[in-house]
Amino acid sequence: MKVMKFGGTSVGSTDAIKQVVSIVEKAAQTSQVYVVVSAVGGVTNQLVSLSQKAAIRDKSYEEDIAQLKTQHLEIFEVLTGSTTDEFIDHIFTQLTEVCKGVFLLKELTERTKDYILSSGERLSSYMVNAYMEKQGLDVQLFDAREYIITDKKFGGANVIWQPTTQNFEALKENKKQVNLFPGFIASTLDKETATLGRGGSDYTASLIANLLKADELEIWTDVNGLMTADPRLVRQAKLLEHVSYEEALELSHFGAKVLYPPSIQPALDVNIPIAIRNTFDPGGPQTYVTKEWQDGQTIIRGISSIKDVALLTLTGPSMVGIPNFSARLFKALSDAKVNVILITQASSEHSICVGISQADVVLAQQAVDEEFHTEVMLRKIDPVKIETDLCIVALVGSNMRDHVGISGKMFSTLGTNGVSIKAIAQGSSERNISVVIAQNHLKKALNTLHESFFLSELKKINLFVVGVGNVGKAFLSQVRKQQAMLAKEFRVDIQVVGIANSKQCYFEEQGMDLTKWTELLKTGDACDIDGFIERMKALNLRNSVFIDITASKSISAVYQGLLESSISVVTPNKIAATREMEKYLSLKWATKKYGSQFLFETNVAAGLPVISTMNDLFKSGDKVNSIQAVLSGTLNYLFNNYDGTKPFSSIVKDAKALGLTEPDPRLDLSGEDVMRKLLILIRESGRKFEMDQIAQVSFLPEACEKAKDLDEFYDLLDANEAHFQQLYADANAEDAQLRVVASFKNGEAKVGLEKVQKSHPFYFLEGKDNIVLFYTERYDEQPLVVKGAGAGAAVTASGIFADVLRIANS
Numbered sequence: 001m002k003v004m005k006f007g008g009t010s011v012g013s014t015d016a017i018k019q020v021v022s023i024v025e026k027a028a029q030t031s032q033v034y035v036v037v038s039a040v041g042g043v044t045n046q047l048v049s050l051s052q053k054a055a056i057r058d059k060s061y062e063e064d065i066a067q068l069k070t071q072h073l074e075i076f077e078v079l080t081g082s083t084t085d086e087f088i089d090h091i092f093t094q095l096t097e098v099c100k101g102v103f104l105l106k107e108l109t110e111r112t113k114d115y116i117l118s119s120g121e122r123l124s125s126y127m128v129n130a131y132m133e134k135q136g137l138d139v140q141l142f143d144a145r146e147y148i149i150t151d152k153k154f155g156g157a158n159v160i161w162q163p164t165t166q167n168f169e170a171l172k173e174n175k176k177q178v179n180l181f182p183g184f185i186a187s188t189l190d191k192e193t194a195t196l197g198r199g200g201s202d203y204t205a206s207l208i209a210n211l212l213k214a215d216e217l218e219i220w221t222d223v224n225g226l227m228t229a230d231p232r233l234v235r236q237a238k239l240l241e242h243v244s245y246e247e248a249l250e251l252s253h254f255g256a257k258v259l260y261p262p263s264i265q266p267a268l269d270v271n272i273p274i275a276i277r278n279t280f281d282p283g284g285p286q287t288y289v290t291k292e293w294q295d296g297q298t299i300i301r302g303i304s305s306i307k308d309v310a311l312l313t314l315t316g317p318s319m320v321g322i323p324n325f326s327a328r329l330f331k332a333l334s335d336a337k338v339n340v341i342l343i344t345q346a347s348s349e350h351s352i353c354v355g356i357s358q359a360d361v362v363l364a365q366q367a368v369d370e371e372f373h374t375e376v377m378l379r380k381i382d383p384v385k386i387e388t389d390l391c392i393v394a395l396v397g398s399n400m401r402d403h404v405g406i407s408g409k410m411f412s413t414l415g416t417n418g419v420s421i422k423a424i425a426q427g428s429s430e431r432n433i434s435v436v437i438a439q440n441h442l443k444k445a446l447n448t449l450h451e452s453f454f455l456s457e458l459k460k461i462n463l464f465v466v467g468v469g470n471v472g473k474a475f476l477s478q479v480r481k482q483q484a485m486l487a488k489e490f491r492v493d494i495q496v497v498g499i500a501n502s503k504q505c506y507f508e509e510q511g512m513d514l515t516k517w518t519e520l521l522k523t524g525d526a527c528d529i530d531g532f533i534e535r536m537k538a539l540n541l542r543n544s545v546f547i548d549i550t551a552s553k554s555i556s557a558v559y560q561g562l563l564e565s566s567i568s569v570v571t572p573n574k575i576a577a578t579r580e581m582e583k584y585l586s587l588k589w590a591t592k593k594y595g596s597q598f599l600f601e602t603n604v605a606a607g608l609p610v611i612s613t614m615n616d617l618f619k620s621g622d623k624v625n626s627i628q629a630v631l632s633g634t635l636n637y638l639f640n641n642y643d644g645t646k647p648f649s650s651i652v653k654d655a656k657a658l659g660l661t662e663p664d665p666r667l668d669l670s671g672e673d674v675m676r677k678l679l680i681l682i683r684e685s686g687r688k689f690e691m692d693q694i695a696q697v698s699f700l701p702e703a704c705e706k707a708k709d710l711d712e713f714y715d716l717l718d719a720n721e722a723h724f725q726q727l728y729a730d731a732n733a734e735d736a737q738l739r740v741v742a743s744f745k746n747g748e749a750k751v752g753l754e755k756v757q758k759s760h761p762f763y764f765l766e767g768k769d770n771i772v773l774f775y776t777e778r779y780d781e782q783p784l785v786v787k788g789a790g791a792g793a794a795v796t797a798s799g800i801f802a803d804v805l806r807i808a809n810s
């Protein structure tokens, strides 16, 4: 014999009910079955809400009842063909009368509420029975209230085993093939209707399985079984095919709603296996729950969560001396019927903190204030402190007790995503570690923990890209081309969630289709940088990376706040790293404190690994003594291509058209861009340095530096063409090349135009090549050389991409 329980969604529509009946019919061919059904999905919640409305004299409860009646009659009609039914009428008449009483008295007791809620299961079981009879099944409908006897704790009554066992004895002789029970409902010894607590149909089924010694208990629901996390919050959640009773208990206790925690005990007591199965995928995989079962592989079996939690904290220096302090606290809470979900107490005993349901806050506060009234007056303890809008996240697994470092990994995973932990508790069974965090971080916390504990999963990186000019476009196209390969080979799932140009932005939480980002952006909303950041923060996704591909000062000003929100920043924009030393250090400090990263490899020599090489040298204990470099691809291009035959200005215009200059080429020509790069290198070598400490010898005639705008600048270049011809002729006469060289030696930095002879490594630099020579303690005679293309959209984009991958792999 087996017991099959069908939940709310499984009986939530006519199609679902038909599916249920066909599953039952098939099972009944090989064994006798006991079937337990929940109320039609959502009905119990609606009954709760309408009864509360009646209690506050909100007349709209009457419409709610009418609407519920229509809903049931519609289902009934499709199942049986009849448009009216005496029994259904009768239930709704009773419901209306009881609610009228509540309305008049303005009082809703737990007892009355249980009676109201019982309507849901009484109706659903009646309709399922009618359809089963119509289909010709050998079925009998029982009223659970005549069999399951409880105490008077309405709202979550406890079964009294002796009379209940006796009642079920009689059923052992019953030979019907299908025996149908409404779940959730029961009655007290004096025959008052009671319920077994929300989700209690699971308990009804487990109880029947226990009393009738079933071979198996099947819980049929709308998912394939217990999963590694709530599939509504974690898309990557995976089915657990086999778990122990203890693990199932722990997972469900901490929020895996698929199984009502108390329902495990009756099955466990007589060792009946539980199968959790999907009504809408009956042949699909399922979860099997049995006695202790060691997986041996995964340490963590699942991650569950409880929403709407509040923390109640009592602190005070004299708490140590108050006898029975904890006992009094828990007694006060239990007398007020406040359920304690989690407890932590610091070993100093100066504070105790309990997690309770947010709905119980008022009750709990009253109870605790009353109990400790005197101590608070005498200032032995502080008034109780309540924090709300929290949730609990728990890691569950039997193998956890044999492993060290799990909590450390949990805390650091949460920390690097900016989730701060308010309280921690480890169950004495060592089967779970729970943390209390802010509810708005729940989804992010679950997903990031899921990624870090279920290693086979993909690590998701969420990108927010601002600036879609040449480099931005190249970057998006590189990401698009690599996405699939990175997911397959390197287990990182890089998604672009937000993009923006200076006017519009577009967001897609799961990541956008990069083959059509241009069209998507056009459909986006008007927004400025503040709007963009607001939306990015509201999404609050794990592993968020902000990518600034603009040259904008105002955008660089937002990095500090982002890094402090644990959002990493990647950028080719040099402004932030070249502002005052104090501000640069403050950005670095934020990354350390908030676990974020600030990467700007492309600030110097585009995609060439210059900064990362220097960081590696620094970290491995080497010291950079001097730097000599040609750092402007633009200026190289100009001097490699200028030979006096075409005016200097036209070479500058060519370079701009090729995307080789800053948006304003004057930044390149003035040498300022090179100075910024040198400053960054000096700073990254571990020194404090400011822009005004760099000596600059300009090669531009003074008049050109005073140009008001770009057009005037070009005119002035033409007016001074002779100056450039002279520079070229002088170099040519010595068979030398012109290079703008940046150098740092003995604590002094300078940037200026130099004539470079054939014997020097700077002589042979093609097109837009950059070159950097590092002289260090280890590379003291022959420098460490990094050389290659130092400008251009594609190489800059690939440098940005490399920074993103550094974050993905950290």
Ligand code: ADP
Pocket: 006, 007, 008, 009, 010, 038, 199, 220, 221, 222, 223, 225, 226, 227, 228, 229, 230, 231, 232, 251, 255, 256, 257, 258, 259, 302, 304
């Ligand atoms: P029923 O009405 O069938 O009793 P419930 O709504 O009570 O169904 O429970 C099933 C739901 O539990 C699923 O739809 C799923 O969203 C949720 N759930 C939460 N955590 C988990 C988990 N770890 N594994 C599976 N389902 C979960």
Ligand code: ASP
Pocket: 007, 008, 038, 039, 044, 045, 120, 183, 184, 197, 198, 199, 200, 201, 202
């Ligand atoms: N209908 C009840 C509820 O929604 C019992 C159940 O579905 O298990 O809580």
Ligand code: MG
Pocket: 007, 199, 202, 257, 258, 259, 260
């Ligand atoms: Mg349920």
